[in-house]
Structures are given as structure tokens and as C-alpha cells.
Amino acid sequence: MSDDYSIERVKTGIPGLDELIEGGFPLGDTILIAGKAGTGKSILANQFLYRGAIEYSEPGVLVTLEESPEKIKRNMMRFGMDFGKLEEEGMLAIVDLSPSKEATPVSIGEYPSFDLSGLEAIILNHVKRMKAKRVVIDTLSIMAYKFKSRDILREEFFKLTANITRSGCTLLLTSEIPAQNDGLGVFDIEAFLASGVIVLYNEKISETTRSRSVEVLKLRGSKHSSRIHSMRITDEGIRVWPGEISPGV
Numbered sequence: 001m002s003d004d005y006s007i008e009r010v011k012t013g014i015p016g017l018d019e020l021i022e023g024g025f026p027l028g029d030t031i032l033i034a035g036k037a038g039t040g041k042s043i044l045a046n047q048f049l050y051r052g053a054i055e056y057s058e059p060g061v062l063v064t065l066e067e068s069p070e071k072i073k074r075n076m077m078r079f080g081m082d083f084g085k086l087e088e089e090g091m092l093a094i095v096d097l098s099p100s101k102e103a104t105p106v107s108i109g110e111y112p113s114f115d116l117s118g119l120e121a122i123i124l125n126h127v128k129r130m131k132a133k134r135v136v137i138d139t140l141s142i143m144a145y146k147f148k149s150r151d152i153l154r155e156e157f158f159k160l161t162a163n164i165t166r167s168g169c170t171l172l173l174t175s176e177i178p179a180q181n182d183g184l185g186v187f188d189i190e191a192f193l194a195s196g197v198i199v200l201y202n203e204k205i206s207e208t209t210r211s212r213s214v215e216v217l218k219l220r221g222s223k224h225s226s227r228i229h230s231m232r233i234t235d236e237g238i239r240v241w242p243g244e245i246s247p248g249v
């Protein structure tokens, strides 16, 4: 039996972020990237995959439920990140569940026994085939309306995330923080089942200015920063300034 309890870390690929969390995300954990609309959740999650592939030779799987693969590729190219090339090189698989793919819209209650086992099988297939180490689901909570009850949803989200991380991957979920939080939403289930929660902000600091920042809300097993740090979206993607405390929030 091993008595080495040290936690293996996965580099986030976001300059400055690793320094806030003892070197990276704990390997094989589920991390929730949370924030309001437009705070940079998708960019951060995509950059985690891109840098993982380019700098650490770790293949990744991106499950997209909001933006089409074409839009993701176009937007990430602005940062010099060529997702099409990664795909061709077998370093990235994109699972497209974006709305354009859905033939007809569905309404609540249409899926009396909806579950995530089909999605799980697709993801795990890619993971096995590519020996993927990183998985991103952007945004799982979009599926919420398909479940009949909160209990079933919690059970299904838990099974899916547990089985992905059990395969040896580190999993990033993105989620929008609800304006009004009564503690009964999907967000709370996600925040509970994740070992870590990273919150992104883009707050108004004066009449004419907003300021981006990042906070490590929780990270089990880690001595992380408890401050809110400056963050910017530059031409090379997201960057965090570990020594700079945000004036905003």
C-alpha cells in the first residue's frame, strides 16, 4: 500500500491561476467554472483544453451544449488557438450537442425517464480512444429541464461526473450563477458535486468601467488563495495576476 498522499496536479493552462491553487487542479477532480454571462467561462474551459494539448500533450474532449463547434473554432482562433488543427491531430474531440443540432425543440416533461448514460458512453468512448486526460462540459445545466425531478437530476449529474473522473480525467463544468439563489437550483447541485468552484466576475467599478476578476471559492484538498484576483482577456486568452487584488468586487 502506498503511503504517499500527495495530490497530483493538472496545470490549468491559464497563466497565473496555478499559483493560486498549489500548482493546478487536483488530478481526476470535477471543477465548476461559474460566473454570470460573458465572464469568460467558455474561454477559460476551452483554454484549459488547448494548453493541455499543446503544452502538456494531454488530449481533451469538449462537449458543447451552447455554442456550435464552428463558432468555438472561430472565437478561439482570435486568441491564436487553432481548435481545428487540434482535432485533425487527434488531440481534441468535440461532441456537438449545440441547439442547431436539435431537430425540434422539446418541452418540460417530455422525457419521463431521461438519463445521461448515452452522453456518458459517447464521452467515455472518446476518452478511451484518444487517451484523453481533460474533459470539458459547457454547459451541463442546459440539460436540467429534461429531468422530471431534482433528485433524478442530482443522481444523473453525479453518475456522469463520477464516471468521467473515474476514467482518470480532470473534468471542468461551466455554469451560470443564477441572479437569485434560493439554494434549490441546478447550480447548487453542481457546486456541491464539484470538488472545486472557480468564480469569474466582470463587475462595474465606476460609471464607465468594468473589471474582470477571479476567485477560488472552494478547492477540496488545497490551500488556495482566499482573495479575488485581477484577470484579463488578452489577445492570447485569459490571464490572471496572482499578486494583484481586484479593486472591483
Ligand SMILES: Nc1ncnc2c1ncn2[C@@H]1O[C@H](COP(=O)(O)OP(=O)(O)OP(=O)(O)O)[C@@H](O)[C@H]1O
Residues within 6 Å of the ligand: 035, 036, 037, 038, 039, 040, 041, 042, 043, 044, 066, 078, 079, 176, 233, 234, 235
Ligand atoms: N478576442 C477577445 N478579446 C478580448 N475579450 C474577448 C474576446 N473574445 C471575447 N471576449 C470577451 O469574452 C466574453 C465572452 O466570454 P465567454 O464566452 O467565455 O463567456 P461565458 O462566461 O462563457 O458567457 P456565457 O454565459 O454567455 O456562455 C465576451 O463577452 C467578451 O467580453
Ligand SMILES: [Mg+2]
Residues within 6 Å of the ligand: 041, 042, 043, 066, 138, 174
Ligand atoms: Mg459560455
